[in-house]
Amino acid sequence: LNFLPLPREFDQNEWYIILSTIALMILLIKLPKRFPGSVTVLLIMFTVSVARVTDHLLAGPHKDFYDIMDTGKYELFDLLSYIPYAPFGYVFIYLYDKYQLKGFHLTLYIVCCSLGGILFEKLVSTSYIEFLQYKNWNVINSLPVYLTVQPLTILFFRLVKSIHQKSLLSSDT
Amino acid sequence: MITVSLFISMTLILIISFILVSRKNNLLLLIFVFMCIEYLFTSFISVIVDNENLWKVSENPGQFLMFRVAEVVIFPLMLLWYLEMEKLLKTSTKRLVLKVIATLILMGIERILVMLDIMKYSKWQLWASFLTWFLLLSITIVLGKIYSRLLQKEGITN
Numbered sequence: 001l002n003f004l005p006l007p008r009e010f011d012q013n014e015w016y017i018i019l020s021t022i023a024l025m026i027l028l029i030k031l032p033k034r035f036p037g038s039v040t041v042l043l044i045m046f047t048v049s050v051a052r053v054t055d056h057l058l059a060g061p062h063k064d065f066y067d068i069m070d071t072g073k074y075e076l077f078d079l080l081s082y083i084p085y086a087p088f089g090y091v092f093i094y095l096y097d098k099y100q101l102k103g104f105h106l107t108l109y110i111v112c113c114s115l116g117g118i119l120f121e122k123l124v125s126t127s128y129i130e131f132l133q134y135k136n137w138n139v140i141n142s143l144p145v146y147l148t149v150q151p152l153t154i155l156f157f158r159l160v161k162s163i164h165q166k167s168l169l170s171s172d173t
Numbered sequence: 174m175i176t177v178s179l180f181i182s183m184t185l186i187l188i189i190s191f192i193l194v195s196r197k198n199n200l201l202l203l204i205f206v207f208m209c210i211e212y213l214f215t216s217f218i219s220v221i222v223d224n225e226n227l228w229k230v231s232e233n234p235g236q237f238l239m240f241r242v243a244e245v246v247i248f249p250l251m252l253l254w255y256l257e258m259e260k261l262l263k264t265s266t267k268r269l270v271l272k273v274i275a276t277l278i279l280m281g282i283e284r285i286l287v288m289l290d291i292m293k294y295s296k297w298q299l300w301a302s303f304l305t306w307f308l309l310l311s312i313t314i315v316l317g318k319i320y321s322r323l324l325q326k327e328g329i330t331n
């Protein structure tokens with residue numbers, strides 16, 4: 001049994017995951033602390049788990065819209081491939097909270113970030129970096145996914161922040 | 174189609190009851206554990222179903238949907254129920270008994286999926302199910318403890 005296959009070749013896909021994880025983790029550490037640790041952990045886990053569940057539902061053999069990494073199998077580096085998503089979600093909320101975006105500015109922010117998301121996706125599905133290999137999928141299909149997930153991330157952040165504040169208040173009394 | 178409707182209805186009742194019943198753990202902790210379990214359990218299913226074909230999932234759209242619902246909603250929620258129940262118990266013996274009972278219940282749900290032809294076993298043994306659920310229940314507890322310490326550091330004690 002080979003539960004989590006190793007990459008067929010240790011190529012640009014694996015280097016992409018390793019380097020982007022390192023680069024984005026440095027960014028995460030260097031950014032001034034804005035949220036309590038428990039909220040930061042939840043934001044990271046939300047981004048990672050939403051990406052994982054979405055890919056699991058869309059890229060699994062029965063609904064095989066695309067492959068991640070070298071094969072359709074769930075490889076060791078597939079397991080690690082969700083780590084680079086985490087800082088994206090964190091920075092998205094970080095900027096939203098820092099600039100207190102509302103109304104038209106928030107709409108513009110969500111649209112720009114969604115377009116940024118599909119541009120990034122396009123970049124990692126080229127012949128040079130074959131992190132994503134589309135089968136019955138077009139990159140434009142990802143736009144509604146981003147436009148759904150990003151407002152949900154903001155709602156999740158607001159919910160978590162409010163629960164955290166209430167929990168702190170009830171612990172004080 | 175009736176089976177699918179009943180299955181989805183039972184799942185919705187499970188979700189509603191989980192939301193409405195008063196919680197013993199902090200909600201942030203439950204959210205954290207739920208998301209970690211989603212990540213771990215979907216990875217486990219990918220390995221078992223897609224990589225090794227130890228479980229074969231039905232290709233019938235209704236049954237496939239039921240499998241996904243069980244995987245993404247029912248099993249993670251059952252693990253959260255266990256976490257809630259565990260908080261009520263004081264002695265390690267009672268906790269061990271609860272863990273064994275919870276393992277058997279989860280194995281029972283897995284067996285129901287087989288009985289409904291949602292999935293089939295292929296070279297999969299009963300002990301593997303027991304070990305899987307026992308391990309996942311243990312991981313649930315560990316995740317809860319790690320996050321609970323983080324909350325305590327921030328001054329959240331309930």
